[in-house]
Every structure is written in structure tokens, then in C-alpha cells.
Amino acid sequence: PVNTRGGPVAICHRPLFPHAAEAFTFTFWYRLELDQPELMVAFNAASVQLLLNERGLEVRVENSLEAPRLIQFQPGAQGPYSAWRAPGVWIFCAVSWDRHTNTATFHQGTDRHTTQYVRAISRPGPVPPSLPRVDLSRQPEVIGNNHVSPAERPLAGRLDNLRFFTAVLDAETIETIRRADLAHSALLP
Numbered sequence: 001p002v003n004t005r006g007g008p009v010a011i012c013h014r015p016l017f018p019h020a021a022e023a024f025t026f027t028f029w030y031r032l033e034l035d036q037p038e039l040m041v042a043f044n045a046a047s048v049q050l051l052l053n054e055r056g057l058e059v060r061v062e063n064s065l066e067a068p069r070l071i072q073f074q075p076g077a078q079g080p081y082s083a084w085r086a087p088g089v090w091i092f093c094a095v096s097w098d099r100h101t102n103t104a105t106f107h108q109g110t111d112r113h114t115t116q117y118v119r120a121i122s123r124p125g126p127v128p129p130s131l132p133r134v135d136l137s138r139q140p141e142v143i144g145n146n147h148v149s150p151a152e153r154p155l156a157g158r159l160d161n162l163r164f165f166t167a168v169l170d171a172e173t174i175e176t177i178r179r180a181d182l183a184h185s186a187l188l189p
Contacts, residue, residue: 020129024048025096025169027177032157034087041153043162045141047130050095052155057084059095059104063128071102073121079108080116087157092178096168100126107174111182115175 030042032052042050047062049070056077062070075084082089092109102125109115143162144155161181169177 020132021047021166022100022129023096023098023166023168024130025094025165025167025174026050026163027092027094027165027169027174028162029090029092029160029181030155030157031090032085032087032155036085036087036156039153040155040157041142041144042155042159043141043143045143045164047132048097051153052085057093057106059097061097061104061130063099063130065131071123071127073097073104073106073123075104075106075119075121079106079118081108081110081113084108092181094169094174094177097130098168099129102127105168107171109175109178115171115178117171 026048028042032040036052038054040052042052049058049060049062051058051060055074057075059073060070061073064070077083077085079091082091084091084093090111092111092115094107094115096105097103101122103120103122105120106118107115108118144159163177
């Protein structure tokens, strides 16, 4: 899907994770356009937010109704092949999180380069699992933007093959997904 400034690319009417997530991996492709806003939301779904901001990539996991409500992870502005906000480059991204270790692991690939480990970031753990979204009419799961119009942060670019898994995937499986995407084949890990 393409986001041409404003509005979400997609709104999910069913929860991606109907239950709390003990662990997850999400993989997706994106390509940013030349004209980029300061802050973009790739998705805000399953109590996970993926942002692209001036510091690069940021992942937030909502796991509490009380402060602090979320855990933040930022692997930096640069991946092994490209800056996370580089325009005109198809970037394959994989982010995994496990509540028992409270560790987020990042991988990056491109359409021309195999997936490489970027960084693992650990916080004190274990922590509660991610919170499922209960009221999707009030707080829908959105891909390509935020769900509230005054706080819209549309992703200036394209998203493709967004997948959520309820487990931490290893590097070999993540690379297999990237290759299958490039071969346009279906894959069920």
C-alpha cells in the first residue's frame, strides 16, 4: 500500500493479537519517499508501535495500564546497509521481543542484501506481556499512520508484506522470509 500523506493505509477491524503477546516478531518491507516528515508511524497495532523519527527506528511495546505504560527500544539511526530513514531504498526489517528477557532484537536487509543482525537491546525483565487492544472502535489497529487525526503521522512511502508472529524468530527464519518475499512465494514458518 502507498500512503500519499494523511489517513492510514489500513485499519484492522479484528485484533492482530486477540490475546496478550508473550513474545513476537514482525517483519515488513518499506520504502520511504524523498519528502519525509519528522515523525512517521509505520504501524500502531497489537500494542506495538513502530516509528521512524529523527533518531532512526523506534519500537514501543504497550504492556501496562499504569505508568510507565510502554517500553521503548531504539537501535540507532543506521542499519548494516542503510539508514533506517533512507529514501528510495526498499528496506526489510524484522523486530523481535520477548517479555521474559525484555529484549528487542533488530535485523535489516534490502532487496539486494541478505538480512543482517543489527542490535539487541535489553531492559530489566521479565515484564508483563503486551496488552491486547480491547476496544478497536476507540483505538483501532492502524498500519501506515496513527489512529487519531490530530496526531496523524503518516508514513511517507510504501509498506509491503507486514507479518506478525507470536514467537521470536531466529535469523535463519527471518532471512527465509525475506527471500520468499523477493521470490513472490507464500511462506508459512
